[in-house]
Amino acid sequence: MYDHKSIEQKWQKLWAERRSYEVVEEDEIPRKNRRYVLDMFPYPSAAGLHVGHPEGYTATDIYSRYLRMRGYHVLHPMGWDSFGLPAENYAIKEGVHPRESTWKNIETFRRQIQDIGFSYDWSREINTASPEYYRWTQWFFLFFYKRNLAYRKKAPVNWCVSCQTVLAREQVVQGRCERCKSEVIQKELEQWFFKITEYADRLLQGLDTIDWPESIKLMQRNWIGKSEGVNITYTIDGTDKTVTVFTTRPDTNFGATFITVAPDSSFVKECFTLFPEQANVAKYVESALRKTELERMAEGRVKTGVFTGWYAINQLNGKRMPVYISDFVFSTVGTGAVVGVPGHDLRDFEFAQTLNLEIIRVVVGEDGDISSITRAEQVQEEKGVMINSGFLDGLEINRAKDQITKYIEENGWGKRVTNYKLRDWLISRQRYWGAPIPIIYCDSCGEAPVPEESLPVLLPDDVDFLPTGESPLVRSKSFHKVLCPKCGRASRRESDTLDTFVCSSWYLYRYTDPKNTSEFASKKKMAYWLPVDLYVGGAEHAVMHLLYARFFCKALYDAKYITFDEPFTKLINQGLIIGEDGQKMSKSRGNVINPDDVVSEYGADCLRMYEMFMGPFEDAKPWSTQGINGIRRFLEKVYILFPKSNHESFHGQISKFQRLEQLLHKTIKKVTEDIESFKFNTAISQMMIFINEFQKQKDDLDTVHYKLFTTNFLLLLAPFAPHIAEELWSRTGHTASIFKTNWPLYKEEFIKDETITVVVQINGKARGEVNIARDADQSFVLSEARSNERVAKFLAGKEVKREVYVKGKIVNFVVA
């Protein structure tokens, strides 16, 4: 039994004393030899570390330690994303100040993380809730404000009834709060926004330049939701008014039979008093406006609408199209008005059905159907050939789209436009535990930014946190003792705080220069370390955090603070670790594994290796308390196989361990390649294969070879199980840390086999195998194959119709 506790404590203490993992920008180390390996920093919850945390941290730690052994200068920091609602809610429940509980949680997290032996540079630790940090978060707000990328407006916003605050669009999941799953309603409020939409196209373009999982890129693309179409303007018959619709399907415009506008659209507001059907319209609009956007979007609602009394003229064919108002059309999408083509759009079809509107077929059905469209199944949306469409007849829809778009533009009836689903980022929160928004309101001067030199705007302590729907800061007495920076008169501060995603959008820069008091980070240090070479974390941040951080990066690039505009060159998502029962780990299910218990019982090295051995890094994997025993046995075996003192003699014949030497080189190759591609599970399997073989042969080895094998193996093991590797390394007479030693290199000539095994198949079924020289010619291999005893038995009395030989791999005889 190896004593993991004393070994692990010993080395963790030594690494800390020697400050082994602290790095600085060194002029003599060129930029190409530096790497920045980053974990998504944790939210220090009261529950403490979860086994999911060390999964990602172990992977980046293995990778960082490996890179150092390959001679790289590695920045690998850790910090705390410590502002946010859960801390505040916890504080309310427990009757403590969120600062107190958060600081305590950080202590726990730090201790737990340090117990696992990660090679973080702790001198760079950051905490987003500390004034030294949030001072710069506030600076970023001013940065956006000055660049005209932050603005305040009154808008319908999403409001969580339980958290009692507004949420970003990204934080509303299926009409519910992403955090607490409570109902989200809509409110009209004056709020601060970041103009992320200005970067929509660049956020889309940039995805093509980065090495991220395709699934994440796709999610971001969908979220940005670029759609290219045409804004077509129709005149209203008998008036001087026009209505402009946005459509991505101008090709079906010969099939247009009505126009629908959103009840809250500018068109309705402008023309309200002019509609001939005034009374009906007023009634419908009033009831529609009482519903929230979320209610209007509720699934399965029967579409309703009201006729305005107006007709729009379709210039293409002179058709008079009735203009309706309906709440299935949203003012926030496109122009807030759509042209109804009920034959080829399911929503338009449903609307036409309930209101008994005309339906015209303009695309031939997939099965050649050209009958009139009366059933939803006949509504063909995405492919086909045009019909009943004048000059477009016979064209495939995409060609028709090109032609008619040109035609519409040439006639001045409309023009090409691009729309995005992405909305501006709502950053105000009506809660306490966040960075105050650095704005001052003066009765005479209006809104003014807090001067940079007055930052930070400190969070006051004379506050009652109980959520009332109003920011707790509103009722602080000390907080609002402020003078207008313009006229000097007594003013009030903005009392909302910033969304915590603002804090986490720029932390990667701060790590390069965490103590800087005059800038968020110096340009020189950012230029040296950034961008982040490898970023690892959970896929739950696919859209929000990762999109916001990319937006910040592009804004900084435009302001010439940095020379790159994508913050994370490579991204890898870790898979979820689920409970032994196959369910997601949660307190209520009682299936939570506490890493502290695992470290205490099995050791940090064992926890690290087990988490890596469980399965592919990016897949979800269930925890197995029995499975971890296998890793413990492996470490135990390694510990016993290595001599405690460095002088023991061995006797043996060279020929006996040639195969072991070959296996060593294969192992070096496999482990090296697997670390680089984050396939830690198979790297560990390979190490086990080596150790199993080594165990069988070790008594026959001479001292020189014994040392060769153990030394090289320990180097491979070191990034995975750093404590035991350091310990055994020091016991074999080394005084320097194993991590100061170069990573072993394999030699291709040791790996190549002189003789190879070729499988012999008959009709595709393996029936035997032959050993041949690597470069044996085909006729020789075939004759060897035929003379194989078992093969010959199967071939006896049968006619071989065909012989296949794939060099060095396989022989296949095809028989009748």
Added chain:
RNA sequence: GCCAGAGUGGUGAAAUCGGCAAACACGCACGACUCAAAAUCGUGUGCCUUACGGCUUGCGGGUUCAAUUCCCGCCUCUGGCACCA
């Protein structure tokens, strides 16, 4: 509904520019050591079959000398989006 990703032994999984399916590990069984147990070591372990052999990568087709891998259709699960015009 739409878009991704995944389905392989009792379990976690391995092998996919087509070439011996199940490496490595867990578990289980038997054996050694032990008074005994644990630990450790050894042997075995996809399914059917006494054996010869046959069958097997969610289901059904196809291409190929050869398919877990490629193509077509379906089923299930996970994640994301959801009246975006």
